Amino acid sequence: MKVAVLGCGGLGSIHANIYAKLDGVELTGVCDIRPEVVQNISNETGAPAFASFEEMLSGAEFDAISIVLPTYLHKEYTVKAAKARKHIICEKPIALTPEQAEEMIATCRENDVQLYIGHVVRFFPDYVNMKAAIDAGQLGNPGVAHASRIGDHPGKARQWYYDKELSGGIIKDLMIHDLDFLRWTLGEVDTAYTQHTNRDGVEYALVTLKFENGAMANVEAHWGYPGPFHTKAEIAGTAGIVRANSLKSSSMNIVKQPSGEVGRAVVAVPGSPGFQSPFELELSHFLSCIETGAEARVTAIDAYRALEIAEAAVRSAETGKAVKVARRNI
Structure with missing residues (x-):
């Protein structure tokens, strides 16, 4: 091709x-x-x-x-x-x-x-493994999630990032990775409520999502952080918790609840980091879908739905109220 x-x-x-x-x-x-x-x-x-x-x-x-x-x-x-x-x-x-x-x-x-x-987050091994654990029922019924994505301000290298009319701001540009991942993992989002600040080269947003199935998630994004770029995610269900942390070399683990036996130890199962670039996995996948006609792991409609969630979060920041996510037919 x-x-x-x-x-x-x-x-x-x-x-x-x-x-x-x-x-x-x-x-x-x-x-x-x-x-x-x-x-x-x-x-x-x-x-x-x-x-x-x-x-x-x-x-x-x-x-x-x-x-x-x-x-x-x-x-x-x-x-x-x-x-x-x-x-x-x-x-x-x-x-x-x-x-x-x-x-x-x-x-x-x-x-x-x-x-x-x-x-591309859908092609990072830790996030793929988290979804697989949930889909396999290892956590029981997922109910609460936390996700964060934190790093320096990209506007220092590209000025257009500072203008939300060009970049969309931190929610549409950075947080949207986690908004897409959480929708992929937990289902459709009902409402978004946002707290947001942007001053002195630091932009921060904290968004609380309520899903249609009743699950809740707190999603954090930070531009202007003085330390290294890093991400974290945690999803808790009725039977366990799955976590990923990019600052740890072996970053994914699943902690299962004891099965009811007194004194039984909690078991942690580490995930394996991938050796192939997620971007290479993503681009190879998309080219394969073009050639075969197979449905992609992430579709244009998925990307549209993530943007709808981000749009609701931005409007919540502007109004100070929870905003219902529009689910347009396209």
Whole structure:
């Protein structure tokens, strides 16, 4: 399969280098408006460099394209790529607003091309194993979850992150990883209630989700943290707790409740960290879905639902009230 990459920043570089090494994949073009950036990626991968999408469209053959641009450009270039009949792998979030996302999905349907959104957390082994443990009934009935995603402010490297009209802010850009994971794991969300602060280069949000099945989750996101980037997740059920912590080398464990026998020890079962990049797993999966027509682990509709939850959380921060998640038919 022939693939191109639009946007050669940090994640764009990752996409391009993965494609250049994947069996059965030919990277036929890389594109960025910054000449030195795109030339560096071209030198690394051997793919021709282009200065604009239009130039790459006329000068390179490709079946699929990775759109790895700032969020405010996702809709514009997804629509352009779909009209050119190219399959699309777009980084998360799908768009800044549900309305933009609806247009993206509709245009892809009209032009019979696939649209995949890079919610890569679904490909991290710890999170995959957590969901598997829940699906296997190891926790009994899940009822309470906590998730956090904490790191330095990306605006220090890319100024557009500071403008929520361009990035969507911390909830739509960073927390949306965990919003998607929790919906994937626990089901549809009913309401979101948010506490939020943003000042002096520090943005923090704490969102309480109530799920339609009665489960609850507290989700934390922090930009401007002075320490290392890290993530944590914990889901508790009627029969046990599953935890993941990126700061620990062996980060996932399941703690089972004693089965009723007096004095029986609690058993912890560690998970194994993966050796293959989650981004490589994700991109290989999406390309396979394009070739076979199989349903992806994360669909464009999944990404749309995650954005709906994020939108409700943002509106809650603005109003100070719990906001019901809109479940539009698309």
